[in-house]
Amino acid sequence: MSGHPPAGDARTAAHPTHRYRRYLLLWVDLLVLSWRRAPVLTAMQFVIPAGMAATVVGGALALRVAVDAMIRGDVGSAVAGAAGAGVAGAAGIVLGALDSHTAGILIGKVAVLDLNPRIHRDITTLDGLEHLERTDVADRLTLVRNAGWEIVLSLWSANGVLFAVLELTVMLLLLGTVNPWLLWLLAFAAVPLWFDQRGNNAIIRADLATAEPFRRQRHLFDLATDPAGGKEIRVAGAGAAVARRQAAAWDEAMRVRFRAHLVAAGWRTAGWLLFTAGFGAALALVVYQAARGTGSAGDLVLAVTVAAALRQSVHTGVRYTTNVAAAGRVIEPYLWLRDYVRAERERADGSAPAPQRLRHGITFEGVGYHYPGATGPALAEVSVHLPAGAVVALVGEYGSGKTTLVKLLGKMYRPDSGRILVDGVPLDEVATRPWRARISATFQDFGRFPTRFGENVGLGDLPRIEDRGRITAAVREVDATGLVDRLPDGLDTELDAAFGGVDLSEGQWQKTALARAAMRPAPLLFLLDEPTASLDAPSEQEIFDRQMERSRRAAARTHAVTVIVSHRFSTVTGADLILTLHRGRLVEVGTHQELLAVPGGRYATLYRIQAEAYAREGRRAAALPDGPGPDGAEPGSHVPGD
């Protein structure tokens, strides 16, 4: 069974031509999406730029007619030409405004209604958890999660580049009608375009190179303005030191960026100098023709008008090119996410239904798991049978693999080796959603959703998220009725402090998460990973007593299995089966009494530390017995090992 899906590096993955092909395919995809979402607005993205190009060309032509007619004294043509120029000018202004409005609506609609939901659904409905836990991947997700707008914009920026080039070409062809020699200006127009682009690249590079100090100043600013960070910063008198570092990081980023802007200005000036030299020569030619009578003063007006518009077109073209280049920042991770999701979904989900009730139990057969990028395995060769109806406790030091084992049961990861059997059926072959629908779980780092208390609980059973009776019962189940009574708006109390909500303490959040886990009516599997670390003794006691009742009740009905991770032995000893893990390996299995009887056993040692601490007379407790120290090898820990 293959362990990890491809997570190739998005930055180096694609060869340039391959990349352009991928971009092109993406844009075609987005164009189809836009057309389906808003055909009129989509069509306007082509009609309006074409119209704008026409007003520029038409205006120049009309001016030529007007000036020539004025000189000739032809009132009719002069008036017609001038009026034409006026219409073109006004139309240019109106089309410019409409362009911005229609693009704003279209891009927003496609991003909010189509692309963003697609991205969010991909991120949140992938079965596994690895894409959220690996920091390298998490960076990409952070970029892509709000990128819909920028990605759709890139399509219309590319379109804008196309039209800018088209406009440039038409204008130069127009000059060619005055004198074919002027077609040479095409070459001169390419110079500022190219130099501008170089300058812009310097700016983009500087932006990337200074992303780090920029992020740092943002981080420090957020710390200083947040009440949580504000507490510690005040007590430690670190305000000035933090402010100094914030300002220094800002200055560092801006110094480099300013230098890049100077370089860009240098390129641009050089480009326009060359262009103006060429254009000056062209004008001299036009003036010469006009003075010799082979051309007209109107030709000159045409040439000059075109020259002014030319700069605008070059600017527009460069700006759109920059947008496209900058969008690569989000397009690359987006394409990566699409591939990743496709690869993940192709690893066929199981189709076996989740059992109604457990008959036999859950069996680990040589299960191993290795976090991508970690130095050693998190779990190795774990073989054990968790009998149907049993309450199983996991014990071990920090980083011994307890949480990993719990997550494997929730299908958050797939084992790298071995397999997990549910009543003899490999867990991989059981369909994920129905399996999870029978799980009640509280994790160590549980979710804190930025919404009302009631909803935070009700999320534990979506169909009944509005069922206040059920929510109240779940709250009662975990001894949190007192907590709700003290909340200013009861179940409707907002919990996001940033929006006027109540700031819950760690322990209160823990009760909220426990209540959420109590929502589902008939779980087949209870997973409790350090569910009470921040709770006071009576709450902890109460919650465990009730959990035991729930577990036993469920065990009687469906032979449900309960898996509890805890550092507190007062909660472990009542389990039917205790598993002691050490550095990813299962070292002891048995009941409390059996494990205590193991001479020099790990469980017995850990247990006695605590027992001594409680049992001895007087307030001086036992010191630390000898033994191997704890070692951390958990996800997210990327400190290089030795």
Add this chain to the structure above:
Amino acid sequence: MALLTDVRLLAGALRAARTPLTAALALLLVLGALLPPASAVAMAHLVGRIQTAVPTDAPLSVMALPLLAFVLVLLLGHVVDTVAAPLAFLATARVDGAHRARVAGLAAAGTTIAPLEDPQVRALIRASRADPENWTEHTPGAGAVAGLRLAASLIGVAGACLVLARYAGWLVPALLLPALVNGVIRQREAATGIATWRAGTVDGARNQRWQHAATSPAEGKDIRVYDLGDWLTARIQRHALAMDAPVWASLTRAMPREAGQLLLVGVPLVAGYAVVAAGAAGAGADRVVAATAVLASSVAIFQALGWSEDLRVAVSAAGCLRATVDLADRLPAPAQHAPAPTADPDSTGTARHGTAPANGVDGTARAGQPVRRAGPALVRFEQVSFRYPGIGRPVLDRLDLEIRPGELLAVVGLNGAGKSTLIKLLAGLYEPDEGRITADGVDVATLGATAWRRRLAIVFQDFVRYHLPARDNVVLGRGDLPPDPAALAAAATDAGLAPVLERLPAGWDTPLARTATGGVDLSGGQWQQVVLARAHYAVRMGADLLVLDEPTAHLDVRTEFEVFHRLAANRGGASVVLISHRLSTVRQADRIVLLDGGRITESGDHDELIALGGRYADLFAIQARRFAADAQAAPPGEPPEGPPADPPAGSATRTAPGPAAAGVPTGGGHG
């Protein structure tokens, strides 16, 4: 008037760009705005020369000078444009840098944190932080430069009007008036549009929060177990739509009006052009020259006064500055009763390192070296009451508490009993509603926050994880004194940080964030060690009251033991206040107090409180029950011995008898 306020705010923001830069930029922008009419005139003159040259067969040289002039004007236009860009960037960077320093300074000012927790203040900080999250937000720097550009374009309009006047005076009002009317309408459109976006910022921010939840590994597990993916996607979209749908509607409504411009702009333009052309046709060279100049420059008047991105940016940025003004009104001004302020409020790396008192924090203390004191103070809470705004029940209710010099005091209580609040009051982060807190008899409020806090080292539950080098993460435990390498090394030893440091690729210089070059992410346990080192550093730098708020909640048994013993051994003479639910740890304290119903109801050492048979005894019995239950069953393992932690023994006295002992459970398993 709103417009004037906006102009004033934007102009005020420009001060941070400093005069020479602003002047240079303004000059370039004005020049750039005047060049189009100038080039129209230059072109018209060329036309005039051609007109007169063709019939007279004049030498080509008469054309050379005007041609050269025209090319130079054209070139100048390009150069001005390109040179203005980096100056505009620099001005934007300076204004935004100063603005962000100011907002951070405002938030950091004030000794208490109560204002920062006010939802309205938080909303204002969001609105004024100048860190655009979406396309509706613009920074003060961008707004100030856009404003400058708008002002320059008005001067360009004046230049264009001069060109009109040369042809005929009546042309000026005929074109300028409709352009002005159109300009006012466009400005109001922009303001309405921005008001519509503004109305959606709360939903925008909520949308961001949910997006964060969607990608967070913590929420990710719940999302998977409870199958929340589709629900969450819909929730994100709901907030996005609440923010964006009104904007789409307003843009859609605006479109016919935009098309209506065709009348306001087109009619005067077409009519004016037609009249000018008719009047100039065949009317002599001067007339034609003037008319040509008019035809070439008038559209620019409408462009300058019409819709522009600059207008939108300026109006949006002015909104950010207004929020900053409101924020400043709501937050206490920095250093009210400070002596001569020695701190540079917008220090940009030039501040005398460490010699300045904390920025914004009440600066009554003399700056300088760690203060040597005789010993830790006797700290007393005297009849202290406190309630959170909007919550009826007081958290602390006429509470009395002593923290005796050098003692290891444990504070115990149920969840929500107010333990953390007690710590915040101790640190002056909240002010008591009633009563006072004294150190050696002196009200700490009169000591000044800086002086008092130099004596404190606090490990909060939600401690700060600076994305800075490991060294900074420790020395910022005492940020207002110059970093002391000796204290740093000692603190690392005290906290047992060596194993963590050894694994950092660049040792102390390793940034503790993977997003930084050469940086690493630490695990939760490793962070906890770093933060303990931070607290030890503060102690080494003169703090003599160390407070730990649940420092070991997620540590395993063995690590918890190590941490506690290390702490007890290495605290020097400092007093220690420990908050914990683990009574096996708490029992080792010199004295234990129980916080219940907003008051201290029990006080004494472990044995005394057990003997008292009160609430503490209850709590302890609950946790100890299991162990007591199988004390007999367990084989007689050798009780591990070792050097006991050795805090100076305090003479504990029972200050408040607890409630009557209520049926203390005595062993016996349950369930």
